[in-house]
Amino acid sequence: MRRFVVSVLSAAAFAVSVSALPPAASASEGAHLEKQKWSWSGLFGSYDQAALKRGFQVYNEVCANCHSLKLVAYRNLAEIGFGEDEIKAIAGVKELEDGPNDQGEMFTRFAKASDHFVPPFKNDQAARVANGGALPPDLSLITKARLNGPDYVYNLLLGYKDTPPADVTLMPGMSYNAVFPGSQIGMPPQIFDGLVTYADGTKATPEQITKDVVTFLNWAAEPELNARHGMGAKTLIFLLVLTALFYALKRQIWSDVH
Ligand code: HEC
Numbered sequence: 001m002r003r004f005v006v007s008v009l010s011a012a013a014f015a016v017s018v019s020a021l022p023p024a025a026s027a028s029e030g031a032h033l034e035k036q037k038w039s040w041s042g043l044f045g046s047y048d049q050a051a052l053k054r055g056f057q058v059y060n061e062v063c064a065n066c067h068s069l070k071l072v073a074y075r076n077l078a079e080i081g082f083g084e085d086e087i088k089a090i091a092g093v094k095e096l097e098d099g100p101n102d103q104g105e106m107f108t109r110f111a112k113a114s115d116h117f118v119p120p121f122k123n124d125q126a127a128r129v130a131n132g133g134a135l136p137p138d139l140s141l142i143t144k145a146r147l148n149g150p151d152y153v154y155n156l157l158l159g160y161k162d163t164p165p166a167d168v169t170l171m172p173g174m175s176y177n178a179v180f181p182g183s184q185i186g187m188p189p190q191i192f193d194g195l196v197t198y199a200d201g202t203k204a205t206p207e208q209i210t211k212d213v214v215t216f217l218n219w220a221a222e223p224e225l226n227a228r229h230g231m232g233a234k235t236l237i238f239l240l241v242l243t244a245l246f247y248a249l250k251r252q253i254w255s256d257v258h
Contacts, residue, residue, distance in 0.1 A: 031159070031179045033151045036211065040218065044233050046226045047219055052080040054198050055216025058209055060090070061196055063139065066131060066187075068119035071140035072220050075113040079223060080216075087113050094118040132173035134186025143218045150214050155179045157210045160189040 039048045056077065059069065074091035082090070091111040096118045099106035111118050119138075121127035128135050143149030159179035164170055174184040191206045198204055219225070 031155070033148055033155045033179070035151055036154055036214075038150055038215070038218070040215075040225055040229075044229055046229055047080075047215065049081050050200060050202075051212050051215040052219050053082070054196075054200065054202060054208075055212035055214070055219075056080065056082075057198065058196055058213040059139075059216055062190055063213065064117070065120055066127070066136040067139045068121075068136075069117040069140050069220060070119065070138050071116070073114060073116045074111065076223065080219060084113070091115060131186055134173075136187065139217055139220065141221045143214070143221045149221075150218050152179070153217060154210050154214045157191050157213070158206060 039045055039051070059067075074087050077087050077090065078084070091113055094111040094115075094117075095108050096111055096115065097106055098109050101107055121130065124135055137145075143153060146152045156177065156179045159177045161176050161178060164176035164183070168176060168183065170176060171184060174186060175188050176183060177185040191210050193206055194204050195206075195209055196204050202208060
């Protein structure tokens, strides 16, 4: 018995010491991330359709000037509530290179619903030249590729400071961002009050714009989340009902014995 008590106590002490350890180094080198309440987090969370549409607007009007989103096709926008004609209109203004044709020539054409999002630059070199040497990463999986992705991207976009601390000398073309590892980033500040005019009349504050675009980017990385969470909820309800049935059955079967 004493042995048992000792081992339980030491297990408890171990658990406490482990939980007191600092968390593993984060992508942002420990910069404090202000946690947001995301509608899709938790067991039963789901995407807010209106936020997804607004977030697409921000991506399309702002981020798409520098960042590609190669894993998403225009027709996928139907999942966040865009109609067929709207999707055709969104794709139809983007040009891409296709071919070769019968003559063996490459040609340019306008994008169709079945095409993937057209990247803003022909290749990585062209993207770097236009961005002072820095490469804007593809954003399809960015919320998965960074630790605490949604909170990280949210804080990053709002993490710019006009004047860096006195001991920091900015390299040419860089901006000071307290959240980016190393604090110097090749992406200029993007989020401003009234940056976009939302079709649904929502007020475009910096926080609102950022929350919406992060919601959209998380959908891009995890489009099946709503279906998965829905299935989880149904499964739980099913199991609860099954448990109740089995319990009732057990009571009936054993009623003679008791
Ligand atoms: C003018 C071009 C430009 C625009 C517009 C732009 N970015 Fe960037 N972005 C960049 C560049 C360049 C980098 C790479 C920075 C570096 O490595 O120093 C970058 C990096 C990033 C990163 C990666 C940070 C990391 O941890 O590596 C994220 C996330 C990001 N941008 C999100 C966005 C979002 C969201 C928008 C739209 C609201 C946006 N960007 C608009 C140029 C741009």
